[in-house]
Amino acid sequence: MSIKVIHGKKEHTVDDDSTTVEGVLDRIGVNPETVIVEMEDEIVSLGKAVVDGDKLNLINVVSGG
Amino acid sequence: MRDKDNITERQGNKCWKCGDPAVIHRKYEGKSWCSEHFTEQFESLVKGTIRENDLFESDDKVCVALSGGMDSSALLFFLSDLFKDWRNADLFALAIDEGIEDYRDESIEIAEELCRDLGVDLHIASFKEAFGKTLDEIMEDKEYGCTYCGVLRRWLLNRKSRELGATKLATGHNMDDELQSIFMNYLRGNMNRMVRLGAKPAVLDNEKFIPRVKPFRDTPEREIALYGRLRGIDLHQTECPYVDNSLRFDVRDFLNDMEAKRPSTKYTSLRAFDKLLPALQNMFSGDDSSVKECDFCGEITSGDICKTCQLREKI
Ligand code: SF4
Ligand SMILES: [Zn+2]
Ligand SMILES: [Zn+2]
Numbered sequence: 001m002s003i004k005v006i007h008g009k010k011e012h013t014v015d016d017d018s019t020t021v022e023g024v025l026d027r028i029g030v031n032p033e034t035v036i037v038e039m040e041d042e043i044v045s046l047g048k049a050v051v052d053g054d055k056l057n058l059i060n061v062v063s064g065g
Numbered sequence: 066m067r068d069k070d071n072i073t074e075r076q077g078n079k080c081w082k083c084g085d086p087a088v089i090h091r092k093y094e095g096k097s098w099c100s101e102h103f104t105e106q107f108e109s110l111v112k113g114t115i116r117e118n119d120l121f122e123s124d125d126k127v128c129v130a131l132s133g134g135m136d137s138s139a140l141l142f143f144l145s146d147l148f149k150d151w152r153n154a155d156l157f158a159l160a161i162d163e164g165i166e167d168y169r170d171e172s173i174e175i176a177e178e179l180c181r182d183l184g185v186d187l188h189i190a191s192f193k194e195a196f197g198k199t200l201d202e203i204m205e206d207k208e209y210g211c212t213y214c215g216v217l218r219r220w221l222l223n224r225k226s227r228e229l230g231a232t233k234l235a236t237g238h239n240m241d242d243e244l245q246s247i248f249m250n251y252l253r254g255n256m257n258r259m260v261r262l263g264a265k266p267a268v269l270d271n272e273k274f275i276p277r278v279k280p281f282r283d284t285p286e287r288e289i290a291l292y293g294r295l296r297g298i299d300l301h302q303t304e305c306p307y308v309d310n311s312l313r314f315d316v317r318d319f320l321n322d323m324e325a326k327r328p329s330t331k332y333t334s335l336r337a338f339d340k341l342l343p344a345l346q347n348m349f350s351g352d353d354s355s356v357k358e359c360d361f362c363g364e365i366t367s368g369d370i371c372k373t374c375q376l377r378e379k380i
Binding site: 008031032033034035036042043044045046047048049059060061062 | 078086087088089090097100135241285286287290291294295300302317318321322324325
């Protein structure tokens with residue numbers, strides 16, 4: 001199982017048994033409080049199931065100035 | 066399967082009201098929401114903050130401090146909709162152009178586009194015009210941009226909004242900003258500064274001061290971003306080159322970690338502070354009597370010369 005994650009300029013590939021968006025964020029060490037997650041241009045909740053080949057786009061929401 | 070994956074099994078990924086796909090699962094309340102019901106509930110929560118704190122009068126002239134960032138853009142969007150039904154109230158936006166290349170120029174473009182779309186008047190006041198220099202020019206031989214920027218911006222917002230006839234100055238401060246300020250003041254021992262917090266901070270007894278209001282003060286930053294995104298507002302993602310908020314960022318990360326580990330930490334902390342606030346206001350209520358007008362610029366200050374005029378000497 002392989003999930004691709006785009007987070008700003010960073011790109012991660014998660015190869016393991018994560019079954020939800022929240023699980024994927026945990027694997028790459030991103031606090032769910034700090035991002036909104038999109039899959040195929042739709043915003044999804046942390047509980048959304050992920051399957052092999054899914055691509056997540058993370059949008060930072062914490063302010064910096 | 067690890068613990069973090071259990072959310073789907075326990076709560077599903079469907080809106081608890083209608084069963085549509087959820088855009089958010091709020092752990093602190095144990096419910097998932099679809100875009101329509103989240104938006105509806107978000108707006109009703111903000112209206113609750115406005116009502117409970119009497120943030121606006123029906124004939125107010127409200128100036129929204131618009132940076133082009135998500136919080137203030139979402140606030141302008143929300144208020145322009147709300148004020149459609151308030152026939153005697155007026156709403157306009159004020160953006161401060163500090164003069165930060167590749168940062169503020171981008172966010173001002175977003176602000177201009179948003180105001181055009183919403184049919185709201187936008188006024189722009191610049192550091193260059195008010196103080197003779199852009200922040201970039203000021204910072205050529207200095208450190209700690211935020212110190213200069215914060216003081217000069219507050220001064221300019223107050224003066225310009227007053228000149229434009231505002232009776233209230235609405236800012237996009239959210240729950241996370243408020244909690245960070247509470248914890249930072251506590252860590253620095255600045256208990257008297259905490260009386261300036263709350264959705265409607267204590268009003269200084271001087272007609273030169275435009276009262277501040279914070280309609281999003283009870284709303285988490287992440288939910289404002291989600292609301293804005295669902296309403297089609299552009300999210301300005303560039304970071305200010307001068308950002309130097311080390312303590313604020315430490316506190317922010319601490320609170321986000323706590324919230325992820327112990328959902329509801331933010332709500333509980335804010336509600337606890339709200340219980341303390343009246344006692345703090347009582348304790349420090351004498352402080353307002355020290356409000357004077359600056360010998361140089363005439364704006365309000367606690368000493369003879371305001372902070373802005375002191376900094377002006379150095380720039
Ligand atoms: S991060 Fe600091 S310098 Fe940049 S806009 Fe904010 S207050 Fe001003
Ligand atoms: Zn729904
Ligand atoms: Zn002054």
